[in-house]
Amino acid sequence: MIKSAYMKKLAAQPLYKQVIREVMAAVEAGEWQEDESLPSEVELGQRFGVSQGTVRKALDVLVADSILYRRQGVGTFVAGMSDFLMRGRFALLTDPKGETAKIELLGCVRIHAGEQLAEILGLRRGAALWQVRRLLRVSGQIVGLEELLLPEANFPELEMRRIRELKGNLRELCWRDFGVRLQDGETRYRAVSAGSAEARLLQVELNEPLLQLVRLAKDFSGKPQVWSVAWLKTEQLAFEPSVTG
Amino acid sequence: MIKSAYMKKLAAQPLYKQVIREVMAAVEAGEWQEDESLPSEVELGQRFGVSQGTVRKALDVLVADSILYRRQGVGTFVAGMSDFLMRGRFALLTDPKGETAKIELLGCVRIHAGEQLAEILGLRRGAALWQVRRLLRVSGQIVGLEELLLPEANFPELEMRRIRELKGNLRELCWRDFGVRLQDGETRYRAVSAGSAEARLLQVELNEPLLQLVRLAKDFSGKPQVWSVAWLKTEQLAFEPSVTG
DNA sequence: TACAGTCTTATATAAGACAAAAGATACAAT
DNA sequence: ATTGTATCTTTTGTCTTATATAAGACTGTA
Numbered sequence: 167m168i169k170s171a172y173m174k175k176l177a178a179q180p181l182y183k184q185v186i187r188e189v190m191a192a193v194e195a196g197e198w199q200e201d202e203s204l205p206s207e208v209e210l211g212q213r214f215g216v217s218q219g220t221v222r223k224a225l226d227v228l229v230a231d232s233i234l235y236r237r238q239g240v241g242t243f244v245a246g247m248s249d250f251l252m253r254g255r256f257a258l259l260t261d262p263k264g265e266t267a268k269i270e271l272l273g274c275v276r277i278h279a280g281e282q283l284a285e286i287l288g289l290r291r292g293a294a295l296w297q298v299r300r301l302l303r304v305s306g307q308i309v310g311l312e313e314l315l316l317p318e319a320n321f322p323e324l325e326m327r328r329i330r331e332l333k334g335n336l337r338e339l340c341w342r343d344f345g346v347r348l349q350d351g352e353t354r355y356r357a358v359s360a361g362s363a364e365a366r367l368l369q370v371e372l373n374e375p376l377l378q379l380v381r382l383a384k385d386f387s388g389k390p391q392v393w394s395v396a397w398l399k400t401e402q403l404a405f406e407p408s409v410t411g
Numbered sequence: 412m413i414k415s416a417y418m419k420k421l422a423a424q425p426l427y428k429q430v431i432r433e434v435m436a437a438v439e440a441g442e443w444q445e446d447e448s449l450p451s452e453v454e455l456g457q458r459f460g461v462s463q464g465t466v467r468k469a470l471d472v473l474v475a476d477s478i479l480y481r482r483q484g485v486g487t488f489v490a491g492m493s494d495f496l497m498r499g500r501f502a503l504l505t506d507p508k509g510e511t512a513k514i515e516l517l518g519c520v521r522i523h524a525g526e527q528l529a530e531i532l533g534l535r536r537g538a539a540l541w542q543v544r545r546l547l548r549v550s551g552q553i554v555g556l557e558e559l560l561l562p563e564a565n566f567p568e569l570e571m572r573r574i575r576e577l578k579g580n581l582r583e584l585c586w587r588d589f590g591v592r593l594q595d596g597e598t599r600y601r602a603v604s605a606g607s608a609e610a611r612l613l614q615v616e617l618n619e620p621l622l623q624l625v626r627l628a629k630d631f632s633g634k635p636q637v638w639s640v641a642w643l644k645t646e647q648l649a650f651e652p653s654v655t656g
Numbered sequence: 657t658a659c660a661g662t663c664t665t666a667t668a669t670a671a672g673a674c675a676a677a678a679g680a681t682a683c684a685a686t
Numbered sequence: 687a688t689t690g691t692a693t694c695t696t697t698t699g700t701c702t703t704a705t706a707t708a709a710g711a712c713t714g715t716a
Binding site for chain 2: 230282283286299311313354355356357358359361363364367373375376377378380395397398400401403404405407408409410
């Protein structure tokens with residue numbers, strides 16, 4: 167990290183942003199496990215050559231992104247469950263006891279991009295893509311279905327084996343194995359009817375309404391890298407709202 | 412220094428949280444108009460008797476809530492359009508040209524809380540509620556339907572007239588006319604089938620999938636104040652994702 | 657054992673010094 | 687008159703230091 171005024175000038179980025187990147191890289195490299203505490207803010211400050219307050223400002227961002235969480239007087243911890251779908255303000259995929267979703271691989275095949283998909287991912291028509299399909303379970307119950315599309319050019323050695331080893335954190339895999347560091351994109355929420363394939367895989371009735379999440383994840387240069395779509399069973403509420411009259 | 416539970420109880424909130432409340436109150440009181448700049452952080456610091464950094468920390472929160480926005484070297488401004496549905500990360504209700512939704516009042520009637528609704532709002536069973544129903548339009552097209560439920564006890568003079576005058580900012584009305592200052596609650600996203608009432612009002616087919624947003628807004632003491640449910644037509648995407656095979 | 661103090665270590669808050677960005681102003685060159 | 691440029695002022699942005707608060711571990715005592 168930055169140790170001198172000269173280096174600082176070269177860096178051309180605020181210190182706390184550099185700290186964000188360093189900490190993020192360390193998290194993605196698995197330096198600390200889920201729910202394991204990071205070094206204290208003071209220690210991290212020493213490590214990066216900045217003050218506690220600067221480390222704190224960096225961690226603020228990662229906490230807001232729910233990549234980390236904090237407990238006053240105790241420490242700062244790596245938040246569990248940081249896959250695409252789970253990340254962020256999304257509370258649907260945890261059951262009442264707070265259990266996190268388990269991911270089950272359904273398949274990984276090589277396909278060719280149609281016109282629209284090619285445009286979305288910034289590729290030429292017919293470019294090779296990996297299509298990964300996974301099932302999400304909470305407490306054993308199927309809650310959702312996820313489909314990922316990744317350009318083969320950027321993920322050359324993607325194989326079932328690597329995906330199978332993946333515990334759920336696609337970001338980490340992308341970074342460690344392919345050198346692709348992903349940002350989150352905006353997620354669009356939609357309501358759709360279950361088609362025959364969705365109904366079969368999710369074990370619901372045909373045309374049952376499903377919550378659909380559509381997301382395009384880009385790398386830090388802004389280039390699209392992963393197109394992901396998820397279908398989620400609608401959660402039950404204690405009180406089912408409806409319009410009367 | 413004597414430390415006792417009594418002293419602790421007396422101990423004030425952190426300064427920056429007090430500043431948040433002061434600034435929020437001023438915004439809601441209309442001290443500055445939309446897109447009008449607030450006094451500088453230094454001036455606000457003098458006004459509240461705190462440092463610029465403390466004011467800044469307070470404004471950080473309001474900026475994160477998109478109640479304010481900032482431009483370096485220029486100033487801090489009041490953000491427009493802060494109704495429940497529009498607030499936050501929710502991009503569904505703006506059309507491609509960025510037009511904001513218009514709200515059309517459908518009705519406002521007095522009902523009695525059922526058991527579950529009473530529990531949600533922290534009231535006794537049968538307590539009087541105002542039920543407000545509104546239609547959301549973008550570029551004239553119907554895009555959604557919203558139902559609000561407010562305890563009559565907290566909104567004693569609620570009338571059609573006042574609601575009709577409302578341009579869309581329920582928070583401001585609650586504060587100005589009823590002295591109720593609202594926080595946003597968590598929004599739950601669900602997919603539901605259109606019932607007969609929803610289908611008629613939204614002019615869609617029966618059982619068409621709709622995106623449902625369910626939210627409980629509380630005041631700053633944590634007491635539930637507004638239960639809101641919205642049904643939104645699903646937006647069309649250029650590329651309609653589906654699972655094949 | 658139960659309980660109350662105290663120590664240690666962590667995050668949380670606050671203030672102040674300084675940097676960077678964006679306009680505004682002044683003024684010279686054309 | 688207009689254009690360009692340097693500089694001044696105001697505003698937000700960054701960073702450090704000092705101190706407060708919270709949580710758990712430890713310790714002595716009834």
